[in-house]
Amino acid sequence: MRFKEIKEAYEDNVWNNFLSGGGAGDLLKSFGGNTASLLKKFPMLKDIISDKSKGDDEIQPSLNATDAMATKTNTGSIPGKSNTRGNPVSSTSSKGSANPQQISSYLSSKGLSRIHVAGIMTNIKHESNFNPAAIGDGGTSGGLFQHHGPRFQAMVGAAGPNWKTNWKGQIDFALSEPTGRQYVSIPFRTAQEASKWFTINFEIPANKVAKANDRSRDVNQFA
Numbered sequence: 001m002r003f004k005e006i007k008e009a010y011e012d013n014v015w016n017n018f019l020s021g022g023g024a025g026d027l028l029k030s031f032g033g034n035t036a037s038l039l040k041k042f043p044m045l046k047d048i049i050s051d052k053s054k055g056d057d058e059i060q061p062s063l064n065a066t067d068a069m070a071t072k073t074n075t076g077s078i079p080g081k082s083n084t085r086g087n088p089v090s091s092t093s094s095k096g097s098a099n100p101q102q103i104s105s106y107l108s109s110k111g112l113s114r115i116h117v118a119g120i121m122t123n124i125k126h127e128s129n130f131n132p133a134a135i136g137d138g139g140t141s142g143g144l145f146q147h148h149g150p151r152f153q154a155m156v157g158a159a160g161p162n163w164k165t166n167w168k169g170q171i172d173f174a175l176s177e178p179t180g181r182q183y184v185s186i187p188f189r190t191a192q193e194a195s196k197w198f199t200i201n202f203e204i205p206a207n208k209v210a211k212a213n214d215r216s217r218d219v220n221q222f223a
Contacts, residue, residue, distance in 0.1 A: 103130060106168055110171075110172075114223065115189075115191045118219050118222040119191055119193075119194025119196075119198045120183075120194075121221075121222035122215050123195065123198050123202070124144050124145065126215050127145055127203060128144050128145070132163075132166070140152065142155075143159075145170065145202075146203070154173070158176075179202045191220075191223040192219050195219045199216075
């Protein structure tokens with residue numbers, strides 16, 4: 001196994017420990033008790049761990065909401081799990097809704113290739129129809145990517161109280177996740193290939209392979 005693969009596996013393991021309710025103490029131990037290093041590695045936790053100087057006992061209460069959600073939603077502890085049951089997404093209106101052109105331009109500004117942008121855009125269309133305030137799975141999934149369970153709570157913590165209008169924050173969070181970083185690093189040959197990978201590995205809906213094939217048929221709209 002190459003160093004990059006070992007590093008990604010280690011980061012995924014730390015992320016899984018956090019989502020599955022391992023507690024702040026265990027998470028901090030993974031970083032030698034250094035909260036600053038933890039936040040540097042996972043910037044999406046900055047709103048959950050609001051004060052870098054806090055100790056384990058002070059940080060733990062701020063994670064209770066996430067831990068409780070992990071207990072209620074077992075499938076939500078899997079990174080990338082989204083809209084798991086395939087339930088309809090509500091069409092909650094939002095003043096901060098972004099049109100596809102804005103989202104595409106923002107993704108490009110983050111350094112993503114045209115192929116990577118098209119793969120993500122296709123999945124956003126099917127997950128939320130570009131509505132950052134969309135809610136699904138009976139209230140357990142939300143946002144552009146329909147982050148599910150504990151991941152939904154982590155996204156809200158990263159994007160802030162205005163997460164329903166902060167579509168850029170939702171995108172930043174998605175790209176900072178281990179699976180999001182992995183997606184960006186893969187040199188896909190076609191937009192269809194990128195779209196399928198994103199569906200299967202990042203979104204992971206029910207019947208993921210069939211849905212990946214179905215979604216990839218729309219990719220030319222964004223390629």
